[in-house]
Ligand code: SF4
C-alpha cells in the first residue's frame with residue numbers, strides 16, 4: 006500500500022488536508038474488539054447514546070418502530086459499524102440497558 | 112577625544128536612565144558614537160538606580176558594564192559621599208553632584224583630592240521650574256558645564272527630540288540654569 | 298551619521314518599532330523579563346491607534362504561542378516575544394508552529410534558564426530552541442535587531458519557506474541598552490514585506506484540516522519537507538538580505554567577519570559578546586601584533602556551515618565562545634557542537650577549541666577574552682588531536 010502513497014515532494018506543506026470531509030475515507034471499525042448491539046425492543050429512544058458516542062457513529066433515523074407490546078416510536082437509533090470503535094460508552098450510559106457489547110467476529 | 116564614560120546615580124523615578132540616554136543622543140548629534148544603558152536587573156521606584164553613558168569618537172563595540180568611569184553624576188543629594196558612587200572613579204575624573212554644598216566641601220566629604228568636583232543645587236532649580244524634584248536635565252547641564260563633553264545646544268536638540276512639546280521649554284530652561292549656576296573645583 | 302533620522306532606542310523598543318512597521322495583525326504574548334518592554338511598547342502603539350492589531354492577553358507563554366498558532370492559521374501576520382522560562386513553557390508549541398509551517402515571528406531577549414532563578418543574559422534559552430524547526434537569527438546591534446524583524450517576515454512568509462522565525466537579542470546587554478537606530482517606516486516596510494497570505498489558512502469557503510494525525514505511513518514525509526524548507530530558508534535569507542541592502546542600504550550576512558582578511562586566528566561568537574571581542578581585537582590583540590579576527594554567527598538555523606568552514610580552514614587555530622552549556626554532551630557548548638560537525642564533514646583540520654563563558658549574566662571581560670586568545674594561540678602548530686576534550690570554563694570560580 007505504501008508504494009502508492011505520494012512522496013514528500015508532492016505533499017502539501019504542514020500536513021494540511023485540503024479535501025474537506027476526507028475523514029470518511031478513514032474507517033476506524035477495525036479498532037473494535039466488542040461490538041455494540043442495540044435491542045430495539047428495550048430501547049426507550051432517550052437519545053443518550055447518540056449524545057455520548059465520542060465518534061458520532063450512532064445515527065438517529067426517521068424510521069418508525071413498534072415493539073411487541075405495541076409501543077410506537079417514530080425514531081430508531083442504529084450504529085454505523087464502519088466507524089464504531091467499540092469503546093462501550095453507549096452501553097455504559099444507556100439507562101434502559103438496551104445496548105449489549107458482544108464479541109466481534111471478523 | 113577618545114573614550115568618555117559616565118555613570119549616573121539616582122533613585123528609581125528620578126530620571127537617571129533618561130539622563131544617560133539624552134547625553135548619549137547629544138553625543139551622537141555632536142558626531143560621536145554613544146550608547147546608554149541602565150544597571151541590569153529588577154527596577155523599583157525609589158531604589159538606588161545606576162545608568163551609564165559611553166561616548167567615543169570610534170565605534171563602540173563592547174557591551175560591558177562601565178567599571179572605571181571618567182565622570183559620576185549624583186542625582187540624589189542623599190547619595191553624596193556614598194562609597195557606591197565613588198567606586199572606580201578615575202583619578203582626574205569628575206564627581207558631579209546635586210547638592211546645596213560647595214564643591215570644596217563635597218571634595219572633603221568624599222575624601223578624594225585626585226578628582227574634580229562640580230556641584231549644582233538642581234533640586235532647588237527643579238522645584239522652581241517643575242514644582243517637583245525632577246533633576247535629570249539639570250544634572251546634564253551641570254555635566255556639560257563641568258566637562259564640556261558635548262555642546263549645550265546638542266543637549267537642547269536631544270531634549271526637543273525626546274520630550275513631548277509641553278515639557279521641552281521648561282526642561283531647556285532648567286538645563287540652561289544648571290549650566291550657568293554650576294560651581295566647580297579642579 | 299548622515300541619512301535618515303535616528304532615534305535612541307533600546308533593543309526591545311527597536312524591535313517594537315519594527316513590528317509596528319510590519320503592520321502585524323495579532324500580538325500574542327505573556328510578560329517576562331527581559332522581553333517585557335517589547336510587548337509593553339507594542340500595546341502602547343495599539344492603545345494610541347498607531348498600530349491596528351489585536352492584542353491577545355493570555356495566562357501563560359504556552360497559551361501565548363498557542364494563540365499565535367491559531368491566529369496564524371487564520372491568516373494573520375502574527376508576532377510574539379519571550380525569554381528564558383517563557384521559551385521553556387512555549388517549547389511544546391514551538392514544534393507545532395514549525396511543523397504546521399506557520400510564519401510566526403518571535404523576538405527573544407535571551408536569558409538564562411532557572412535554577413537558580415536568574416533574569417540575566419546567556420544563550421541557554423536560545424540554544425534550547427535550536428532543534429524546534431524555527432529559523433533562528435541573533436543580532437548584535439539594536440539596528441540589526443530592528444532590521445531582523447523585517448527580514449524575518451520576508452523569510453518566514455516566503456512560499457518556499459513557510460517556517461516560523463526567531464530573532465534574538467541579548468537580554469539587558471541589548472534589550473535595555475540604548476543605541477541610535479534608524480527606524481524603518483511602515484510604508485517602506487510594507488513594500489518590502491507586502492501583506493499577502495502565502496500559506497494554507499482556515500477559511501470557511503475553502504475548508505481544510507490543519508494539524509491532523511500523521512500515522513507512521515505519513516509523518517516522516519512532513520519532517521523531510523521541514524528539512525528542505527530550512528535549506529530554502531538559507532536561499533531566501535541570501536535573496537532577502539540582498540534586496541534589503543538595495544532598499545535600506547544595510548547589508549547583513551549569515552556570518553559577519555571582523556578583521557578576518559589577514560587573520561591567522563579567530564574567535565567565533567554570537568550576540569553581544571561578539572562586540573566585546575571586536576573591542577578586544579582593536580584595542581589589545583592587534584596592538585600586540587596578534588592577527589586575531591572575529592567570526593560572528595548571525596544565522597544559527599539553518600547553520601551557515603560552508604562559509605564558516607571556508608574561512609576556518611585557512612586559520613592556524615580557532616576558539617568558539619559558547620554562552621550556554623550542553624550538559625554531558627561530547628562537545629560542551631552548543632555552538633561548538635555545530636562548528637565541530639561542520640569541520641568533520643568538510644574535512645577541516647584546523648584545531649578548534651571551546652570556551653564556555655558569561656553564563657547567567659556574568660560579564661565577559663577583556664581579561665576573559667585574553668585567556669581565550671592565549672588558549673587559542675597555544676594551539677598554533679598543533680593538530681586537532683591536541684585540542685582539549687573539555688571546554689575551558691572561563692570566568693568561573695574554582
Ligand atoms: S461503542 Fe463507542 S463508538 Fe461504538 S457506538 Fe458505542 S459509543 Fe459509539
Ligand code: SF4
Pocket residue numbers: 043047048049050051052053054055082098099100101102103104
Ligand atoms: S441510550 Fe439506550 S435507550 Fe437511549 S436511545 Fe440509546 S439505546 Fe435507546
